[in-house]
């Protein structure tokens with residue numbers, strides 16, 4: 536166990552079935568006029584979530600302005616546009632309502648509503664200028680309706696610059712939400728396929744945070760708990776979306792995995808996925824991660840087996856009886872394949888989303904250039920050729 540670490544987790548989290556209504560009474564709202572950021576899709580309106588949020592805010596003395604253009608892979612143009620709407624309406628905080636794309640966008644909009652220039656001026660990696668953010672962003676309130684990105688419990692936001700095919704994560708102490716509401720009842724309407732994609736994304740946040748060189752005791756505890764809960768309850772939530780016990784367990788696992796992202800880090804597995812979905816925006820993040828995972832983690836388990844057996848164990852594999860360190864580590868790959876099958880994603884291949892094997896060198900270059908930071912915390916330093924071979928083994 537590490538005995539030197541830095542623990543910072545500043546988000547207040549209100550968790551539990553039915554908790555959305557606390558928005559009407561909570562004393563922790565950070566302002567009086569909210570920009571409510573939602574996706575361009577219909578689900579927030581159709582399910583009544585938008586009306587409920589606007590109504591509860593009103594009961595709590597807060598006016599709302601809506602921004603409803605966010606795409607599944609959110610783009611920088613909408614960040615700039617949303618920030619302009621926030622400034623013009625003198626909003627003093629931003630509410631992200633929906634899945635990861637809406638909440639991530641709300642963080643980026645909060646940065647640009649309070650700062651000059653272009654969003655890419657502040658991005659580290661790729662063609663970003665990496666400048667420090669001069670002014671404190673507007674405060675963000677996150678209300679998550681999916682159990683996937685963990686963005687309600689971390690500072691990260693992932694935005695795509697379409698013209699240069701760059702999908703880059705950004706975040707710092709100023710982009711943690713000040714308040715997050717996680718109400719598993721809002722997740723009952725997520726269809727099975729997306730429940731599986733999002734749950735697998737949360738699973739990999741926990742797994743990667745456990746394996747990253749910057750792990751710490753608190754991230755280890757949250758990570759192992761999240762991995763155990765997802766292995767047990769995600770297959771249930773996929774099969775029976777109305778099972779509130781399973782939805783609640785997966786929702787908590789996702790939020791815990793978000794804290795893992797805050798306290799530790801994702802690995803280059805995420806860089807590889809971001810490159811694939813920057814080239815093919817129709818590829819859902821969780822689908823891309825799942826399709827890359829067996830190849831990626833088999834490679835990592837061979838190179839640095841040390842931390843894999845603990846993950847295999849909490850997923851129910853009896854690895855103690857296995858003779859070698861490598862076999863114990865590969866017990867995680869066995870468990871991973873079982874989980875992928877149990878959530879119905881065993882036939883998922885990158886080629887289904889238009890990714891081609893001969894793109895592998897270009898994807899590897901993009902992953903290492905735009906999201907190079909995550910390679911620094913991998914337990915094994917990957918070479919360019921090794922990244923290409925990880926991609927190629929997915930076909």
Ligand SMILES: [Zn+2]
Nearest residue numbers: 684736740820
């Ligand atoms: Zn992710």
